[in-house]
Amino acid sequence: MSHTNTVFIVDDDAAVRDSLGLLLSLHGYRTAFYADADAFLRALDGAMRGCVLLDIRMPGMDGLTLQRTLVERGCALPVLIITGHGDVDSARAAFRSQAVDFLEKPLQEEQLVGAIEEAFARQSNARGQGSEERADYARREATLTPREREVMLLVVAGRHNREIAADLGISVRTVEVHKGRMMEKLGAATIPDLVRQHLQHAG
Structure with missing residues (x-):
């Protein structure tokens, strides 16, 4: 199955980006990769369609700060948070900034794909x-x-x-x-x- 939407992966770990890219390609997803928040913000375009898969811990601007920045800029891309260091405070902050899901590493394939599909559905007007x-x-x-x-x-x-x-x-x-x-x-x-x-x- 191929998808017209793109999964924008923002993670400073090259190995994580590569493994996610391979896994998602097997499910027919288009992907784009960014090593840090600044790189993604420079590329951000109102015409982008899909969702953001965002790591919390990154050098420079961390994932939760990037998420808040996207909300402040009126970015319509749904966000999925991924982390190897999940805690309730981080989850609460992520969901208050309208995260679709909060996924803890190691990521479970079925859970990840389900979260991406939910994110795509939200952007395709699932408000009802x-x-x-x-x-x-x-x-x-x-x-x-x-x-x-x-x-x-x-x-x-x-x-x-x-x-x-x-x-x-x-x-x-x-x-x-x-x-x-x-x-x-x-x-x-x-x-x-x-x-x-x-x-x-x-x-």
Whole structure:
């Protein structure tokens, strides 16, 4: 399958760029490569179509700063964040700047391709799905117990299991049980996925 859109890969690691380029070419994607944020910003053009696959840690301007810069410039290209050093604060910052997804290395092929397809769909005007997705999230969130909701809000705020246990006066093991049930009910595969759902659909 060939694609008219392009995946713009911004990563300072040449080996990562090469491996991503090979993998995506096997799926029929067109790719373009940039070793740092400045190189991508110099090439940025309003006619570009596709999505940006953006590493967080780069020399000079880091990925999250580049993402904010793109938002400030009104860039319509959806952004996918990739990182080998994921944490809740980074995920929260990425999703607040409208990242489509937050993918942790080593990248899983199926997850990466799915995220790229979602990004392409967003640029092709998938806004109509927004209210439906929000309602679906609300239905899933309504199944949480009060304690599971407390745990969810603390996880999204970046608190670790031991901190949550201390805050709620329960054991770390009990936190883990509530956290597992909460993630399952919400259909969140990872903590970054939980953060994305909460920031995009809650409230």
